[in-house]
Amino acid sequence: MDVQSIAMTVNGREYEFSVGTRFGQVPPEETLVETLRRRLELTGAKQSCSEGACGCCTVILNGDAVPSCMMLTVDADGADILTIEGLEDPATGQLDPIQQAFIDAAAFQCGYCTPGIIMALKALLNKNPAPTEKEVDEALSGNYCRCVSHYHVFDAVRDLIGAGKEGE
Amino acid sequence: MKHFDYARPDSFEAASAVLTAEKGSEIIAGGTDLLGVLKERILPEYPSKLVDIKHIEGAEGIAFDGSTLKIGATTKLTAVAGSEIVKEHAPLLAQAAYSVATPLIRNIATVGGNVCQDVRCWYYRYPHEIGGRLNCARKGGDRCYALLGDNRYHSVFGGRKLKTTPCQKECPASTDIPAYMEQIRKGDWDKAADILLQANPIPAITARVCAHFCQDRCNRCESDESVAVSHVERTVGDYVLENAARFYAPPAAESGKSVAVIGSGPSGLTAAYFLRKAGNKVTVYDSKEEAGGMLMYAIPAYRLPKDIVRQQTKALAAMGIDFVLNTQVGKDIAPADLEKRYDSVFYATGAWKRRIVGLAGEELTTFGLDFLVEVEKWFSGRLGDDVLVTGGGNVAMDVAITAKRLGAKKVTMACVESRGEMPASKEEIARAEEEGVVIMPSWGLSKVVEEGGSIKGMELKKCTGVYDENHRFNPQYDENDKIIVQAGTILMAIGQLVDLSFLDEKYQLQLTRGGLIAVADDDEMSTSRPGIFAGGDATLGPATVVQGVATGRRAAWGMCHYLGVPDCKGGTWTGATRNAFITYDPDAAQKTEPSRLKELPAPERGIDKEDSSSLTREEAACEAGRCLNCGCYAVNPSDLSPALIALGATIVTNKREVPAEAFFTEALCISEALKPGEIVTAITMPSVKGAVAHYDKFRLRDAIDFAIVSVATILKAEGGKFTYARVTVGGAAPVPIRLTKVEEYLVGKALTQETADAAADLAMEGSLPLAHNAFKIKQLRTYVQRAIMRLA
Ligand SMILES: Cc1cc2nc3c(=O)[nH]c(=O)nc-3n(C[C@H](O)[C@H](O)[C@H](O)COP(=O)(O)OP(=O)(O)OC[C@H]3O[C@@H](n4cnc5c(N)ncnc54)[C@H](O)[C@@H]3O)c2cc1C
Ligand code: SF4
Ligand code: SF4
Ligand code: FES
Ligand code: FES
Numbered sequence: 001m002d003v004q005s006i007a008m009t010v011n012g013r014e015y016e017f018s019v020g021t022r023f024g025q026v027p028p029e030e031t032l033v034e035t036l037r038r039r040l041e042l043t044g045a046k047q048s049c050s051e052g053a054c055g056c057c058t059v060i061l062n063g064d065a066v067p068s069c070m071m072l073t074v075d076a077d078g079a080d081i082l083t084i085e086g087l088e089d090p091a092t093g094q095l096d097p098i099q100q101a102f103i104d105a106a107a108f109q110c111g112y113c114t115p116g117i118i119m120a121l122k123a124l125l126n127k128n129p130a131p132t133e134k135e136v137d138e139a140l141s142g143n144y145c146r147c148v149s150h151y152h153v154f155d156a157v158r159d160l161i162g163a164g165k166e167g168e
Numbered sequence: 169m170k171h172f173d174y175a176r177p178d179s180f181e182a183a184s185a186v187l188t189a190e191k192g193s194e195i196i197a198g199g200t201d202l203l204g205v206l207k208e209r210i211l212p213e214y215p216s217k218l219v220d221i222k223h224i225e226g227a228e229g230i231a232f233d234g235s236t237l238k239i240g241a242t243t244k245l246t247a248v249a250g251s252e253i254v255k256e257h258a259p260l261l262a263q264a265a266y267s268v269a270t271p272l273i274r275n276i277a278t279v280g281g282n283v284c285q286d287v288r289c290w291y292y293r294y295p296h297e298i299g300g301r302l303n304c305a306r307k308g309g310d311r312c313y314a315l316l317g318d319n320r321y322h323s324v325f326g327g328r329k330l331k332t333t334p335c336q337k338e339c340p341a342s343t344d345i346p347a348y349m350e351q352i353r354k355g356d357w358d359k360a361a362d363i364l365l366q367a368n369p370i371p372a373i374t375a376r377v378c379a380h381f382c383q384d385r386c387n388r389c390e391s392d393e394s395v396a397v398s399h400v401e402r403t404v405g406d407y408v409l410e411n412a413a414r415f416y417a418p419p420a421a422e423s424g425k426s427v428a429v430i431g432s433g434p435s436g437l438t439a440a441y442f443l444r445k446a447g448n449k450v451t452v453y454d455s456k457e458e459a460g461g462m463l464m465y466a467i468p469a470y471r472l473p474k475d476i477v478r479q480q481t482k483a484l485a486a487m488g489i490d491f492v493l494n495t496q497v498g499k500d501i502a503p504a505d506l507e508k509r510y511d512s513v514f515y516a517t518g519a520w521k522r523r524i525v526g527l528a529g530e531e532l533t534t535f536g537l538d539f540l541v542e543v544e545k546w547f548s549g550r551l552g553d554d555v556l557v558t559g560g561g562n563v564a565m566d567v568a569i570t571a572k573r574l575g576a577k578k579v580t581m582a583c584v585e586s587r588g589e590m591p592a593s594k595e596e597i598a599r600a601e602e603e604g605v606v607i608m609p610s611w612g613l614s615k616v617v618e619e620g621g622s623i624k625g626m627e628l629k630k631c632t633g634v635y636d637e638n639h640r641f642n643p644q645y646d647e648n649d650k651i652i653v654q655a656g657t658i659l660m661a662i663g664q665l666v667d668l669s670f671l672d673e674k675y676q677l678q679l680t681r682g683g684l685i686a687v688a689d690d691d692e693m694s695t696s697r698p699g700i701f702a703g704g705d706a707t708l709g710p711a712t713v714v715q716g717v718a719t720g721r722r723a724a725w726g727m728c729h730y731l732g733v734p735d736c737k738g739g740t741w742t743g744a745t746r747n748a749f750i751t752y753d754p755d756a757a758q759k760t761e762p763s764r765l766k767e768l769p770a771p772e773r774g775i776d777k778e779d780s781s782s783l784t785r786e787e788a789a790c791e792a793g794r795c796l797n798c799g800c801y802a803v804n805p806s807d808l809s810p811a812l813i814a815l816g817a818t819i820v821t822n823k824r825e826v827p828a829e830a831f832f833t834e835a836l837c838i839s840e841a842l843k844p845g846e847i848v849t850a851i852t853m854p855s856v857k858g859a860v861a862h863y864d865k866f867r868l869r870d871a872i873d874f875a876i877v878s879v880a881t882i883l884k885a886e887g888g889k890f891t892y893a894r895v896t897v898g899g900a901a902p903v904p905i906r907l908t909k910v911e912e913y914l915v916g917k918a919l920t921q922e923t924a925d926a927a928a929d930l931a932m933e934g935s936l937p938l939a940h941n942a943f944k945i946k947q948l949r950t951y952v953q954r955a956i957m958r959l960a
Contacts, residue, residue, distance in 0.1 A: 001176060001178075001186070002175055003174060019174070028173060028174030029172055029206075050207060052272070052871070054871065058272060064246070064275040070200045070273070072203070072218075074220075075199065075220065120272065141270045141271065141871070142270025142271055142272035142871055144871065
């Protein structure tokens, strides 16, 4: 019943952590965003509100976008996790089309919320490559941007999935 | 987050075993609520271990077996919202699940966690780290910050009582103060009186003389001033006496037992009332000419008019209580005879004996209590010009003020305590000084100064400290710092002793300890002799009127218990039980100044005329309006709960199956609805195919605004008329509520705008918006109308 160790795949790479309170171990109270940022130095996911309300910490876990600040790392045992660092092609450095669309539409200002928004969108497009605007709206409803870059985000999405879907 | 241990059982049995065995262990499902709670450290006790239930086999999943839809507790909200099965058989639930938070949260949040989540009052959730913990009533404190604060997200149907309020806790008689204040606000004085009488049968008296401990801890003290409880009580007390025949009616049936009450002070009168109410034959003995004890003889009439005491004893006599006066137990009738003659005996003989200090010349001084009892004898100017009163308690204040009012030119009061330590109430000290009494704190008694057998004054010595390091009363003096206060009369008010010499030797040996009658520590006031009970000052030493009331009531219950007489509690008040919503008046509560009694100006005050007059009933009602009816006014945050109630769902746990309505409404906090080791394992519900079901939810921002108001409806119509209706509301009351009146109204009504309007009016019935949330009621109306018009 007690958990001695956990394993997970992050951006295609396997990790195993020993669970406990000794030096180097993952204590049960560690959240996933802390593990990603502090242990794996994957600082793309941002910790902002820490209460599941802003979406800056969004990563994809077993295919679903989740707030990594509201999850214990021990709860991600066995999970397959994708963070913004895992989007670009590791060999060529080619950006994911979503990333490119954001750059093209300048869909950010300070950029703090951007990795989270991109991951939420990525999860949506993986399941539904041609979402309606309403579906995009809904999928991004947990991602907040203080810089009011939302309009540009929607421009980027429109560029990405084609103007034909507008108004559906 | 602070550290906790973590366990991952693979069955509900194993999980429950951990929860039961390890105190401080808590369930974690998706963690979307719990982690917030842990990060902000808002729980009174931080859990030591989390028990993860997500790996339990069979706990996740959605199934329909032909009649019942079953959803496992760890099923994710995303799955519920998207499930074709749920959409078909319980579309309302799919909608409610879809409305929860954001897709990010729904991807990890579970059904079980949603219905068990903690409340979302922002005061409650105030982060521990920022400026310290806000210990509201729900978090173990006493006070609700929302009542006079930002309550835009709070209940519009009243609050819920969490626990005994601090005012009631402080009241020795544990009067349910907020409950009777609420009845006064509603204009129901009879019910208010009933509630008060259940704790205290002599409110007109206590209201005038009690030191009202309740007011010291009133939650309003933190924002302005305490509710003037004693003033309101006084008006209710007067009302009770004005309608004495109704409130002191003889019991409906006789118990066949007879009891004797020795002493007719507050404790004796109280015991007599409750004993008689239970149907016993009650005889009250008193050595004095009139009943009332200290109330009649010691407390000055300017504070407690004799007439009030007479009205009170007359009312009690009309219940069928016999008063045998001018009869001294021990002289006129022996305790052993009483015991033979009655089935049970209650001793409440008070503390009337003079305390002798052992000063030189003390025999020339006068006992303060005797002075008050025999005050008429002093009318004649016997007092002289200069009077010294010794003592710093309320009796000393009564003595000093009486002396002043009798015409003494100079009244000096000396007490060993420093000003802040004086036992008298602040009001009494202020009154004495207002009337010109000179108070000399920190002076102890040295000797009486006499000349040929007549008093010239008192030598005092400086008191350097009253309490020793063990906080025991043990005054220390500076023998080199002495002064003489000139006085022709010295009134000693340094406390009274209990005189038990009326008990013969055998009784004294058996009943007394340390100069008091010893009673068992069991709330029944029984002595070591079966059938003999005692209360008031005789068991406590000089205490207070309200402690007399409290012990008298307990003794009456104890005696009934002993006699096997049922229901002597006079029907415990249940109006303010946790099930009912409690209300306050948000407008009246804004008043920061308490009502004050009209007092005679100092020069007009006398010995016989009452100094103050009672509040009128309107004024008292206005003061009752300041009572906040302290409880919790937060709303249940879950979106699934109102939907599940509308659907007639059942909450299945590892221990039982509970209808959703009972599960969500019987206890205010879900943590209390669950028994130790209990885990929600699934939720089941019948299919409601063919109905029009909707979950309408109002909020501003998806991520952080929970339902500000939500309305779950299941409606069926045939031939232009409603045939079935279920309407529940979330976000508007402490628990999700079913609008049964609306449901009943709708069936058989036409699908028209008029029906929608009338239903909306009914939905608002009983609503009571707080200062900042009236908008919720409008929203509620709109949703009810909209739901109905969808079918039109
Ligand atoms: C930003 C944000 C917005 C939100 N908005 C909404 C909203 O609009 N509407 C809404 O309804 N909710 C909302 N929530 C609350 C959210 O829906 C709940 O947090 C979630 O459903 C709880 O599920 P969980 O599995 O994460 O519960 P957990 O956090 O794991 O548990 C919650 C509580 O329930 C107990 N518990 C869990 N499972 C069980 C069980 N099977 N038996 C007994 N006890 C159990 C836990 O011990 C804990 O005390 C929001 C939360 C966040 C963070
Ligand atoms: S409404 Fe309830 S939770 Fe909020 S401050 Fe008042 S007592 Fe606390
Ligand atoms: S406001 Fe009312 S209920 Fe609250 S402590 Fe004061 S008297 Fe009691
Ligand atoms: S930091 Fe995780 S949702 Fe805001
Ligand atoms: S770009 Fe700054 S928070 Fe969104």
